[in-house]
Amino acid sequence: MGMMARMRNLAPWFIISVGVLFVLFMVLSDAKITQIFRQNRQVIGSVDGKEITYQEFAKRVEFERNNLEKQGRKITEQQMPAFRQQVWDAMVNEILIENKIKEYGIEVSDQEVVDALLGPNPPQFVQQYFLDSNGVFNREMYDMALRDPKNKDAVLQLEEMVRRNIIQQKLTDYLFSAVQVSENEIKDKFAKENITMSAEYAAFPFSRVPDSSIKFTEEFARKYYENHKSDYSREEMRKIEYVLFELKPSKSDTSDVINNLAAIIKKMKDENADFKTYAQIYTDENHPYSLDTLAITKIEPEVQDLIIKAKDGDIIGPILTSRGVVVYHLVKKIKTKEPSVRASHILVRSSGKGAADMAAKKEAYDIYKQLKNGADFAKTAREKSADPGSASRGGDLGWFGKGQMVKEFEKACFNGRVGKVLKPIKTRFGYHIIKVTGKLNKEFVVEKIVNEIKPSATTQDRIYQKANDFSYLAKKNDFKKEADLMKYKIVKSTSFRKGSMVPGLGESHSIVDFAFANDVGTVSDVFKVSKGYVVFRVAEILPEGIRPYEEVKASVKAAAIRQLKLAKTMEIAKQAREKIGTSGNLTLAKQVWKEAKVGKIGNIKLGVSIPTIGRDFAFSEYCYYGKKNEVSEPIKGNRGAYLIKVTQRTPFDKNAYDIQRTSIYEDLMRKKQREFLNEWLKTIKEEATIKDYRYKFYR
Numbered sequence: 295m296g297m298m299a300r301m302r303n304l305a306p307w308f309i310i311s312v313g314v315l316f317v318l319f320m321v322l323s324d325a326k327i328t329q330i331f332r333q334n335r336q337v338i339g340s341v342d343g344k345e346i347t348y349q350e351f352a353k354r355v356e357f358e359r360n361n362l363e364k365q366g367r368k369i370t371e372q373q374m375p376a377f378r379q380q381v382w383d384a385m386v387n388e389i390l391i392e393n394k395i396k397e398y399g400i401e402v403s404d405q406e407v408v409d410a411l412l413g414p415n416p417p418q419f420v421q422q423y424f425l426d427s428n429g430v431f432n433r434e435m436y437d438m439a440l441r442d443p444k445n446k447d448a449v450l451q452l453e454e455m456v457r458r459n460i461i462q463q464k465l466t467d468y469l470f471s472a473v474q475v476s477e478n479e480i481k482d483k484f485a486k487e488n489i490t491m492s493a494e495y496a497a498f499p500f501s502r503v504p505d506s507s508i509k510f511t512e513e514f515a516r517k518y519y520e521n522h523k524s525d526y527s528r529e530e531m532r533k534i535e536y537v538l539f540e541l542k543p544s545k546s547d548t549s550d551v552i553n554n555l556a557a558i559i560k561k562m563k564d565e566n567a568d569f570k571t572y573a574q575i576y577t578d579e580n581h582p583y584s585l586d587t588l589a590i591t592k593i594e595p596e597v598q599d600l601i602i603k604a605k606d607g608d609i610i611g612p613i614l615t616s617r618g619v620v621v622y623h624l625v626k627k628i629k630t631k632e633p634s635v636r637a638s639h640i641l642v643r644s645s646g647k648g649a650a651d652m653a654a655k656k657e658a659y660d661i662y663k664q665l666k667n668g669a670d671f672a673k674t675a676r677e678k679s680a681d682p683g684s685a686s687r688g689g690d691l692g693w694f695g696k697g698q699m700v701k702e703f704e705k706a707c708f709n710g711r712v713g714k715v716l717k718p719i720k721t722r723f724g725y726h727i728i729k730v731t732g733k734l735n736k737e738f739v740v741e742k743i744v745n746e747i748k749p750s751a752t753t754q755d756r757i758y759q760k761a762n763d764f765s766y767l768a769k770k771n772d773f774k775k776e777a778d779l780m781k782y783k784i785v786k787s788t789s790f791r792k793g794s795m796v797p798g799l800g801e802s803h804s805i806v807d808f809a810f811a812n813d814v815g816t817v818s819d820v821f822k823v824s825k826g827y828v829v830f831r832v833a834e835i836l837p838e839g840i841r842p843y844e845e846v847k848a849s850v851k852a853a854a855i856r857q858l859k860l861a862k863t864m865e866i867a868k869q870a871r872e873k874i875g876t877s878g879n880l881t882l883a884k885q886v887w888k889e890a891k892v893g894k895i896g897n898i899k900l901g902v903s904i905p906t907i908g909r910d911f912a913f914s915e916y917c918y919y920g921k922k923n924e925v926s927e928p929i930k931g932n933r934g935a936y937l938i939k940v941t942q943r944t945p946f947d948k949n950a951y952d953i954q955r956t957s958i959y960e961d962l963m964r965k966k967q968r969e970f971l972n973e974w975l976k977t978i979k980e981e982a983t984i985k986d987y988r989y990k991f992y993r
Contacts, residue, residue, distance in 0.1 A: 339382075339986045341389040348991055355381050372824070378992065379803050390978050395461060398468055402460045410456050411440065417459055420452065466967075473970050475962045483958050484951050485900055491917035492896040492942035496883035497907070498867050499891065499934040500859035508858040510851075518854040519843050525853075526846045530838040531789040532809040535773070536799070536830035537782045538823075539761040541754060543747045551619045551745050555612040558743075559621060569609070569623040573743045578618070581744035585625070588738050590634050590693045597622060598693060601738055611743075618746040625739040632696065636732035637707045638671060638689035641681040643724040658718035658725035665715045671729050680724065693732070703728070761820045761827040769817045773831045789836055799823045804989040805830070811989070860930060866890075867928035867935035878925055878939060896942075908933065917943070 336348035358381055359369050369377050410417060416436065424436040439445055519526070555576070562572045574583045590598055594615040604610055604624045611621035640661055644654035661678060665671055672688025679685035696704060700721045710716050710730040718725045749757070767776045777784050788797045792810050795801045805821050809832050817831045843850065870883040870890065883890040895904060898917050903909040912931045916938050920926055926938045 336991070338988055338991055339984070341386050341984050342393060342982050344389050346385060346389075351382070351385070351988075354385060375803060375992070376801065378988070382986070382988065386979070386982075386984060387975060390975075390982055391465070394978060395465060398465070400461060400464045400468065402457050402464070406460055407453050407456050410460060411453070417456060419459070420456070466971075469974060470967050470970065473963065473966050475959055475966065479962055480955055480958050481951070482900070483962060484954060485918065485946070486902070487899075488950060488954075489900070489918065489944045489946065490896075491898040491914075491940060491944070492894070493898060493917050494880050494894050494939045494941060495892070495907075495913075496867075496870060496880045496937040497891040497893075497934060498863040498870070498883075498887060498936070499889070500856065500863050501933070502889035503859040503862050505855070508855065508862055510855055510858060514858070515847070515850050515854045516843065518857065519846070519850045522853070523840050526841045526850070528836065528838065528841050529791045530810075531791050531836040532806075532832060533787055533789050533834040533836070534796070534805070534809055534830040535784050535786045535833040536828050537761075537764060537777055537784060538799070538825060539757050539764075539827040539829075541749050541757055541826035543749050544753045544756075547750045547753055548614065548619075548747050550750070551747050552612050552614065555619055555621055555743065555745055559609060559612070563609075569741055573623075573741055576745070577743045578746050580746065581618075581742075583741065585739070585741050587628070588740060589630070589632065589695060590734055590736075590738070591695050591698075593622075593738065593740075594620060595692055601740075602734065612745075614747075618744050620745075621743040623741045625741065627736045627738055630735055630737045633708070633733060633735040634693045634695050635707045635730060635734075636693045637691050637710075638675060638729045638731055639681070639684065639691060639703075640671075640675045640679040640689055640727040641684075641724055642678075642718075642727075643680040644720070654725055655718070655720075658727060662715065662718055662727050665727065665729075671715065689729070690731070693734070758820065758827055761829055765817065765820050765829045768829060768831070773817055786833060789834075796823075799825070799828060804992050807986050807989040811987075860934065863935040864928050864930055867937055871925065871928060871937055874925055874937070878923070880925065880937060880939060883937060894941075907931075912936075913938065916940075 337345045338348045338351050339346045355378055359377065362369060411420070416431075421431045421436075424432050424439070426432045426435075440449060558572060558576055561567075562569065570583065570585075577583055590602065593601060594613075594617070596613050596615045597610060597620065600610050600613070601622060601624060606624060606626045608624050609621065610624065612619045613621075640658075642654050642658040642661070644651045661674065665674060672690075675685050675689030679689055681689075684691050696708070698704070699707070700723070702719055702721045703726060706716055706719045706726075706728055707730055710728065712730050712733055714730065716728045716730070718727050720726075764776060764780065764782065774784065776782075785798060787799070790796055790806065790809075792806060793803075794806065796805050799805065800823060802821065802823055805818075805823070805828070808818055808821075809830075812832050814832050814835055818829055820827050820829055822828075866887045867883075870886040873886050874880060874882050880892050883892060891906075893906060895906065898904055898914055900914050900918050901909075901911060902914065904913060907913055910931045910933065912929055913936055916926055916929055916936075917940050920938065920940050922940045922943060924939065926936070929936045929938060
């Protein structure tokens with residue numbers, strides 16, 4: 295009875311967790327659930343005419359979510375949109391599969407269920423609940439449990455599980471009957487895993503072919519486009535225009551966090567309490583308590599000066615930083631062998647050598663002279679530095695350690711004297727006039743409290759109401775006029791397809807579904823996105839078809855030029871092959887074309903990336919099939935042409951093949967079955983009429 299009780303508790307989990315491959319086949323008899331909600335039914339979608347109600351969908355989402363939580367996997371609110379999509383996909387697939395089972399005439403009789411339960415070998419998933427202490431199936435315990443009247447409900451549930459399992463098996467047997475693995479496929483996989491080759495080669499990369507050596511014309515590009523139109527096809531797509539109402543904390547939210555932390559620190563000091571105790575309670579979940587030894591470079595810039603001046607035992611903060619409000623407790627300062635330095639600089643960019651470099655050098659020395667004559671460094675940096683990031687801070691680069699700057703710059707800073715303006719030094723970026731502003735050979739043992747600043751409920755409501763007001767007015771009047779009137783920025787997305795992310799807004803199935811369900815000009819309600827709230831209108835509908843030449847002209851040109859250059863490398867390789875002749879000396883290829891690359895490679899395997907070559911199947915395929923110790927004819931690869939001389943190839947080991955054959959066959963069969971199942975599901979989905987109105991319910 296204990297085993298049957300355990301089965302009753304675990305059965306719902308089993309139904310949705312029995313296996314990734316067949317999970318879609320397991321829930322096939324819940325069609326009557328919608329009868330519970332015959333009144334006030336809210337249809338959220340349909341599959342080939344079978345409606346899915348909001349209530350049914352919400353109940354399924356909650357059921358699946360609870361089951362995951364029982365397994366220790368919590369679904370956060372941020373993950374809910376993606377999770378709902380997974381549940382929706384599963385429900386759609388279940389309905390489609392149920393329809394196909396009926397279409398194929400797959401049925402399971404009561405006698406088949408009885409035979410499976412009472413036969414000599416009950417299903418493995420049933421046996422696992424009746425194992426003895428040695429892990430062996432206890433038939434006597436199993437038979438007693440089935441006969442016990444108290445287990446009637448559990449046995450009925452078990453019968454249903456077995457029925458579904460048999461249906462699953464019959465369906466997969468039906469689907470996979472055409473899946474075959476040939477002997478050649480097994481041998482090819484064995485070869486890929488076991489046979490290695492070595493080769494000498496001459497490579498002729500098309501990237502080294504100058505534009506001047508090919509004859510590219512507009513006519514050729516158009517001809518290429520006509521011959522490769524399928525490469526430029528597109529699905530039906532949409533564009534939207536949107537106004538984003540970012541969910542940002544208000545000044546009040548920030549001051550509330552600062553004031554709250556200040557009150558906590560005051561209370562801690564009044565009670566003479568241990569900082570660690572308060573930190574463990576009041577720091578955010580994303581920033582758990584820890585005792586750390588930090589270099590100054592690892593401390594927030596807003597805190598650095600204060601912690602350098604602080605004494606052991608001081609509490610610094612609360613201080614507003616880029617990652618939230620922080621409070622530091624400086625336990626102690628310790629000496630370190632890895633010093634840090636702080637510096638400011640003024641950059642004069644140089645384009646390289648020659649006259650332009652001389653001009654840049656002169657400009658740098660002119661600035662240096664001005665600074666030596668008393669010019670203010672920060673003011674000069676703001677006006678003249680070509681490094682915009684540091685220029686806005688008066689040239690300040692902050693604290694940094696060794697290995698964080700380019701070698702020449704680092705050497706000058708660590709050798710320079712604090713407060714002195716150094717003569718210009720050159721790096722790959724140009725000329726730098728440097729002023730070292732600090733040096734430090736200490737690290738800080740600290741503990742801290744971090745509170746991120748998040749929009750309060752009041753702030754969220756206010757931002758949502760602004761978005762809602764705009765949506766109302768944009769629908770009533772005009773989207774652009776209302777946005778202009780309220781000085782809201784309109785962003786136009788690039789095109790996106792069904793099932794994809796919305797450019798600029800991220801993943802939002804609801805927005806995509808709305809865009810595909812409505813006409814150009816339709817204004818949306820308020821939708822929630824990761825950055826806040828958004829109101830949009832459908833800006834453009836791009837029908838399915840071939841993208842026009844003018845739209846893809848740039849990519850066509852690049853592809854056409856690549857084709858011409860590949861053809862050129864084949865010509866060069868042919869000339870090199872004639873030069874090499876029967877000598878087999880591949881180094882002669884460089885006499886024909888100095889850009890040729892000659893080398894040797896060992897341990898080559900079929901279909902595997904090759905050092906110095908990359909993943910180029912044409913190269914590895916020739917090494918497998920080509921004649922040994924002969925220079926090949928030109929071979930066209932992904933990156934250019936090759937001449938190859940195979941110098942070694944592992945012989946085919948029949949004994950090893952016979953040993954591995956069965957496992958290779960099973961691996962290939964499983965892979966083919968998965969691929970077939972995925973393709974079958976994709977096909978029946980494409981053939982089905984699926985209507986999805988979830989965007990009306992989830993925004």
